[in-house]
Amino acid sequence: MEKSPVLVAAVTLTGLIVLGFALPDWAQFLMTIALAKGLVSLGIVAGMRCGVVSFGQGLYFCLGAYTAGLMSRWTGVTDVFLLTFLSVIVAGGVGVIFGPLLSRYRGIFFAMLSLSLSMILFGALAKTTSLGGTDGVNVAAPTFAGYAPEGGALATALYLFIVTVTVIIGTVMRIVFDSQSGLVSLAVRSNELRVEYLGSSANGIVAVSYVIAAILGGVGGVVTALAIGHVDPEYAFWTTSGEFVFVAILAGYLSIPAVFVASIVLEVVRSFSNLYFPNTWQLVLGVFLLVVILVRPDGIGSIKLWRRRESAGAAEPSA
Amino acid sequence: MNKYLKAALGGVAALATSVALTTAAAAEEFKVGIVTFLSGGAAESFGVPAWNGGQLLIKMMNEGALPAPYDQKGFGGLEIAPLVIDEAGGATKQVQEFRNLVQRENVDAVLGYVSSGDCLAVPPVAEELKAFLILYDCGTPRVFEEASYNYVFRTAAHAAMDNISLAKYIQSRGIEVSSFAGVNQDYAWGQDxxxxxxxxxxxxMPDAEQKTALFPKIFAGQYGTEISAVMRARPALLHSSLWGGDLQAFMLQSTARGIHxxxxxxxxxxxxVIPQLGQKMPNGIILGARGVNGLAAKARGGELTDLLWDAYIKEYGVFPVQAPFRMWQGLLGLKTAVEKAMAANGGKKPNADELAAAMTGLSWEAPSGTITMALGGGHQAIQPNAIGVTKWDEGSGQMTLDDVEYYDAECVNPPDGVKAVDWIKAGFPGAKC
Incomplete structure (x- = not known):
């Protein structure tokens, strides 16, 4: 039975909002960060559907974050909707410039080239002492169309914002993935030559997916920066990009909710391993990844429950 | 059936007792979140020695083994319960972990942060959560120069005094410096x-000519090019703020080529880096320790300094360098503040507001000298500094610090309300030397 994506989105959104009020403060914050970072990983998943993995999503994550940080610093704009819109313009604009260039490469060349672009931004920011250099700059607390909450209310408002954004983007991506061009991108993954013979441009599809990923990276960056309250060049560093790839691999490309679940799982595992194994938390994280890769080589999105939802065309960012 | 019921009841009773016990214990505990590097590039030189020193001092405080005025057990009778977190992973992660410490683990105070980036990112969150935070190590002057906080304090002087003292020492010793060059890491600390x-x-020394300034990237490890460039430039003096493995590598590679x-x-x-390098650190190196720390503190001595120095060597088999000294002054400051707040509120465990009121403008004695919260409206410490010259002592087979000059805190730190960089540019107005 086909379920309407909009209906599923509405149910999911309600569920997540209720969940947000039930969660303790720290868990609500963890969810905010996990969903924001999940958006960036969803961009990588869009690329993975065409068979390319971007190792440089930190570039757009960082652009989005710095857009938020510098706009509030220079112009005093703190409105979350405006900041998000601006970072979409900035990240999307840069994505449009690099997309056509990168779309001519595949595999390791695509990965390395995208990585190098993000490291250029890292290097430039680290050298720019007027922007705080490696120490970065603080980001002012956001406002919501005139509403300026503080403390717990601010955290909750940001949570509601990211939940809404996540569900909307998840639903749109579901529709995009199920559309004709979205399905052709899977064909690019399996056999690019045939796609070209059938009259579609494989490079064009890769470029479009790259621009989508850039926009998602920008949105993830802006929300993370506002939630954390600080941006530094580390946002564009390769380890940050690596984390997004990690989540994308953990999730696999089969399911959208799986991406956000993977992101939440990663944050939870990291948070608790850091507390209980302060000296060996990286080891715990590594073992966890290894186990997932060994048990679920196609990611947690390949678990049957989500596959059925995938075929039903649902977008539910959380189990 | 009855048997199961009994077992279940027993279990519930045991659980209730343990819950009651933990709450009873929690009432007499002061939970401190400690955040420092346990992994990564800054662990060996800063994080691990600091936490070693911290564990040692907390144990001694809980046993009441310190001399007056620190002779009360724990913090004013409250048992200190530390909870350590690794600082590795970047500012984003640290903000999350800080929230977890405050909101999930309900710590009474957080003491931590070596990285300047973390020291800039975490304070706004502490302010938002109204959580008491002590920054114990990081160097950037920006924390209290660009913002002001109610609940955030730094118990160590910022980095400006390190290089001011160094220049003063070079001038006062009449060292011939016709020119100087620098090798510093390419990030905020090195650039500043x-x-x-x-x-x-x-x-x-306005006549000294500035020659090449090189900025290898942090954790580079290989300095062949920089060493060649410096040797070609032939400066009379080479300045460096390298630290940790970078400094070890630089010293090993450059002294092999006779740079010293x-x-x-x-x-x-x-x-x-002296404990790691030992005799490979040549004689005659002009050396600071970001305060009267390590060998400079030992050279001056004092009851508290000697006690902690000997205990540290006995426990870890190596002498304490600067990092444990900064941890100690942070913990002793926290102890003084908690006890002051408890004296004011009738002996209850103080909340963040009471702690902040007690800590503002506080002054206390540490193994590294008198620490005074003089800057940033009483939130940023100043402390005395010391510069000396390395000298290998054949008799004891140990590195010592020779010809040590001690600088008063107010001689090498700017007055309140003046930015460090402006103070230096203005020629240190109002310095009390």
Whole structure:
């Protein structure tokens, strides 16, 4: 039975909002960060559907974050909707410039080239002492169309914002993935030559997916920066990009909710391993990844429950 | 059936007792979140020695083994319960972990942060959560120069005094410096250190010519190119704020090429690599330790210093360098503040507001000298500093610090309300030396 994506989105959104009020403060914050970072990983998943993995999503994550940080610093704009819109313009604009260039490469060349672009931004920011250099700059607390909450209310408002954004983007991506061009991108993954013979441009599809990923990276960056309250060049560093790839691999490309679940799982595992194994938390994280890769080589999105939802065309960012 | 019921009831009773016990214990505990590097590049030189020193001091405080005025057990009778977190992973992660410490683990105070980036990112969150936070190590002056906080304090002087003292020492010792060059890491700490040193030299020794300034990237590990460039430039003095593995590598690679025989070397924060390098650290290196820490503190002595020095060597088989000294002054400051707040509120465990009120403008004695919360409206410490010259002691087979000069806190730190960089540029107005 086909379920309407909009209906599923509405149910999911309600569920997540209720969940947000039930969660303790720290868990609500963890969810905010996990969903924001999940958006960036969803961009990588869009690329993975065409068979390319971007190792440089930190570039757009960082652009989005710095857009938020510098706009509030220079112009005093703190409105979350405006900041998000601006970072979409900035990240999307840069994505449009690099997309056509990168779309001519595949595999390791695509990965390395995208990585190098993000490291250029890292290097430039680290050298720019007027922007705080490696120490970065603080980001002012956001406002919501005139509403300026503080403390717990601010955290909750940001949570509601990211939940809404996540569900909307998840639903749109579901529709995009199920559309004709979205399905052709899977064909690019399996056999690019045939796609070209059938009259579609494989490079064009890769470029479009790259621009989508850039926009998602920008949105993830802006929300993370506002939630954390600080941006530094580390946002564009390769380890940050690596984390997004990690989540994308953990999730696999089969399911959208799986991406956000993977992101939440990663944050939870990291948070608790850091507390209980302060000296060996990286080891715990590594073992966890290894186990997932060994048990679920196609990611947690390949678990049957989500596959059925995938075929039903649902977008539910959380189990 | 009855048996199961009994077992279940027993279980519930045991659980209730244990819950009651933990709450009873929690009432007499003061939970401190400690955040420092346990992994990564800054672990060996800063994080691990600091936490070693911290564990040792907390144990001694809980046993009541310190001399007056620190002779009360724990913090004013409250047992200190530390909870340590690794600082590795970047500012984003640290903000999350800080929230977890405050909101999930309900710590009464957090003491931590070596990285300047973390020290800039975490304070706004502490302010938002109204959580008491002590920054114990990081160097950037920006924390209280660009913002002001109610619940955030730094118990160590910021980095400006390191390079001011170094320049003053070079001038006072009549060391011939016709020219100087620098090798500093290419990130905020290295860039700021070099800028402070150049500005200080510009005032104290205006005739000294500035030669090449090199910025290898952090954790580079290989310095062949930089060493060649410096040797070609032939400065009379080489300044460096390198630290940790970078400094060890630089010293090993440059001294093998005889750099220390061609020019004087001045290291702004170099004391902490002596235990690793031993005799490979040549004689005659001008050395700071970001305060009267390590060998400079030992040279001056004192009851508390000697007690902690000996205990540290006994426990870890190596002498304490600068990092444990900064941890100690942070913990002793926290102890003083908690006990002051408890004296004011009738002996209850103080909340963040009471702690902040007690800590503002506080002054206390530490193994590194008198610490005074003089800057940033009583939130940023100043402390005395010391510079000396390395000298290998054949008799004891140990490195010592020779010809040590001690600087009063107000001699090498700016007055309140003046930015460090402006103070240096203005020629240290109001310095009390």
């Amino acid at each position: 250190s070099w800028a402070d040193f150049v500005a200080s030299m510009g005032h104290l 025989e061609r020019m004087r070397i001045a290291l702004a924060a170099g004391d902490h």
